[in-house]
Amino acid sequence: MHSLPYANYPPFISREQEEYVLSTIKDWSIQHGLTVRPSSSFVPGEVDKSGVLATTAPVTLFPSPFPESCFRQAHFLQTTYNELYAAISNDEVWIEEVMKGLIEVDDFIKNLWKVHQSVKEEGYVQQLSLGLFRSDYMLHAPSSHELPSLRQVEFNTISSSFGGLSALVTSLHTHLLTFTDPSAHLAYPNHPLFEAREAGSANSNSQALPSDATINVPPVNDAVQVLQTGLSAAHEAYASSKSEPKLPLCILFLVQDHERNIFDQLALSSTLKFPVFRLLTSQILSHTSIDPDNHLRPLVYTPPSSPATRFEVTTIYLRALYAPAEYTSAESWSARLHLERSAAIKCPGVLSQLAGCKKVQQVLTSISPDHVRRFLPNASQSTLSSLRSTFAPQYDLNPNSEGLAIALDESRAANHVLKPQREGGGNNIYRTAIPGFLKSLPSKEHYRSYILMELIHPPAEAKNTVLRSDGTVISGNVISELGVFGACLWRQGERTGDGATRSGFEILHNEGGGYLMRTKGKDSDEGGVAAGFSCLDSVLLY
Known part of the structure; x- marks a missing residue:
């Protein structure tokens, strides 16, 4: 039965x-505003020298079918996954043990660890941390x-993007399905999946439609609200200014130069x-400062538009600095250290x-020792079993x-797929290319930079x-990936003894909700929208 939605969908x-x-x-x-800045391959830089152009974000014409049971499971598990990764972030010794082999062969990981070590030596002044997470899955x-099951692709702890645009795609597909009347759509041909679902289904959008509605629409996507609530929780938890004299408070969105995905970010901040x-990121050291005489180390931001105005930063939300290519010089690492040692709440530290x-994802799949427990x-045994069922062999x-x-x-x-410790898409090695790639590495020591995962x-x-985005229309077999967003604010607690453990770990805010559906051609292994491999989508539950 589960193949039925795919066999004749989408409709002719x-x-x-x-x-x-x-x-x-x-x-x-x-x-x-379901838009992105155009890529240089579509609009060359010399054509848009002033950076005034935008184009439609890549989207599917139809929402994609997705089993309700898997959709519910992904949302149910999000707060548990939030707690899991908050607890991992709280355990410095465990992270060091896991990272030890990587630090020896991966310069990027080594330099991140050096930043932590430098701040640890000086002393952290901020015990609060914010995670705006996204757990990505595929149907297996x-x-x-066999009925499809849920398998986790990865868990994102930095720059978990497309919360803003994914909510808009849900609205777009809902508009098409309900135009001009919720009970008689005109934009799409008829299809059984478009018919109203039974009462009590997970499709909460049906509650917002007239009682005589006969259309199945995508579930409500509250990604923006979930992410904004997390940012607000951090901003409020920071409490009051630590500067003398007191300064007004703000949040910083740390972004890349020439950011194409700006409208997704503005959906959260505006x-x-x-x-x-x-x-x-290129302006961190020129527009922020830390008073060397203030032991609390508040981070002060001076807007370039108003040099006489100063704000104290409560929260730094990183939508950048997740890839080695962004650290172009020693100054880049100095800027990251500058942020990390400040009193601002980091998202992420x-x-x-x-x-x-x-x-870390690979180590968590181990049964002995049972790191998840x-x-x-x-956590209940049923919750742990449900969470472990999403693990692919690694x-x-x-x-x-x-x-x-x-x-x-x-x-x-x-x-199988070979994965390095990188974010942003385009980094993995697939299938029969794996042996040759490994043999091409400088030494066998570099094997430790990768983990092997069974394909989903x-x-x-x-x-x-x-x-x-360039207007090209492509039809064919596709692969979809569902991401569920989460927001978690926690207190790291005080270090005890030799610093190996922390007491007082406490989760202050934990919420999951909203989703990102990405769809790509079946022959494309990578899945990043920003990297150009896939497009934005929404779901129709069945």
Whole structure:
């Protein structure tokens, strides 16, 4: 039965119908800000020297089918995953033990650890940490005879993007499904998946429709509210100014130069009830300062538009500094250290960023020792079982390990992906390319920089049509990935004894909700929207 939604979906659409839907998507997207800055391959820099242009974000023409049970499971687990990664971030010794092998061969990880060590030596002045997380999943359906199950692709602890635009895609698809009347849509051809679902379904959008509605629409997407509530919780928890004299408070969004995904970020910042400023990573040291005579180390921001005005930063939200290429000089690392040693609440701090490494995800799959139970001592057995069921088999590449044997055997590697400790898309090595890639590394010591993960096999019959940002329309078999957002604020607690453990760890805010659906062509292994591999989508539950 589970293959039924994919076998004849999406419905056949004539050229005239497709032109109408495409025209509606383009106009609606520009009207509502479902947009990105154009890539240089689409609009060369010399054409848009002033940076005034925007284009529609890449989207699917239809929402993609997704089983309700898996959708519910992903949302149910989010607060547990939040707690798990907050607890990991709280355990410096455990992180160091996991990172030890990476620090020896991965300069990026080594330099992040050096930042932490430098601040630890001086003394941390901020015990609060904020995580705006996203847990990414794919449906696993290795055969047409098995019901799809949920498998985690990765857990993102830094720059978990597209909360703003994903909510807009949900609204776009809902608009198309309910135009011009919730009980008689005109934009799409008829299809059984578009019919109203039974009362009590997870589709909470149905509650907002007239009682005679006969349309199945995507579930409400409250990603923006969840992420904003997390930022507000951190801002309020910071309490009052630590400067002398007291300064007004603000939040900083730390962003990349030439950021294309600016409208997704503005969806979060533009409606918060307190000052929010965007700061380029290249301007950290020129526009922020820490008074050397103030032992509390408040971070002070001076807007370039008003040099006489100063704000104290309560929270730094990193939408940048997750990739080695962003650290172009020693000054870049000095800027990261500058932020880390300040009193501002970091989202994330260095330890939380390291907790998001693929190596941590791999170690968590171990049954003995049971790291998951260690970090979640109060979780029920059923919750832990549900969480563990989302783990795909993963391996380290230590000498004489099973993982290394698989990775070097072309026939066995064909069902696996090799992952480095990197974010942002475009970094993984797949299938039969794995053995040759490993043999090309400078030495076997560098094997430790990677983990091996068994491939997830999504439903083979899934199809959709995609409108890319350059206007290209592509139809065919697709793979979709569901991300669920979470916001978690916690107090690290005080170090005890030799600093190996912390007491007083406390979660102050923990919420999950909202989702990102990304869809890509079946032949594309990578999944990052910003990296150009996939497009934004929403879901229709079945």
